Amino acid sequence: PIIMPLSNPTSKCEAMPEDLIKWSQGKAIVATGSPFEPVEYNGESYNIAQCNNAYIFPGIGLGISAIRAKHISDKVFMAASKALASCSPRVKGEGPELLPALTEIHEVSKIIAVAVAKQAIAEGVALPVPEDILPVIIEDNFWLPEYRKYKRTSL
Template structure:
């Protein structure tokens, strides 16, 4: 979807090249059409109401998605009605409102929590205070989805191994390592990413995972130095620590 609504082949000729690949082909077979996205489940989605430019609300009601990804820069475009509709179709919808700064966020964590009665997995691109009740009790401590959790570790893992390239497997290893950094108690409050205060430890774990995957896939051109016991130790030793020198 873009600022004009659902993107279809109807206006493919006037779309910018980066958007053209996402234009949907609405082929109607009676009342239903099979969605390629859900082909593995042999699921049929009612789309008789959809047309080029259909609103987010219309698409949500027809497609019944499990996730909304916001990169629009349009403030509050994920309305309470849209979020409530998602809750009808999935027990715990995923909403990633990634636009920043704060005043361009697709929906606030407070609005998302209230619209879904707290049954939501939410992350934002901008920092927000935790969701609390009237007494100040924390109900949800949402995560800020920031690439700082990944790219320093990926860069360090590549540097350590002098990898020939960055593979999909290395990115996958990085994401798995990141997920392992979220403590169970944080999950209870709705966090899906670790605390930013632990970024150095997270980067070390991500870098180690990336290095090990590069070695496993035969992409590393640097071997572990003989005086080091493990990649984990080696990466710890080559991490940069900013120090003020008067």
């Protein structure tokens, strides 16, 4: 089972990850709304994913703004969800984690943005951009935060 007690803060969590792992005899995939330490059960360590909107909203915003979509439908949100699911290490056979590492958020956001843009175009609510150039448009609209050196010019 996939169990996602998402309430914040930790004190309001519907179920504790340690209990979920024990009750499911180590079979549950657990993601929470607050950060939790890994759970030890039967000599095995279970990492607890933190399910956060930081995974999905940057990609939705990027995809929608890059193609000037006029409407965001439920199907667009579903496309974003499916794109995020395709990035799961568990789905890709790269580990037991449900969600990709936050260190991969830039790439994940671009994958989600392309999926969102494709869906909005399919619904006719965005610029009719050819599918093969969508990744280029997404890349051109991607903002990478960086600190620039400050240079004082006057007193």
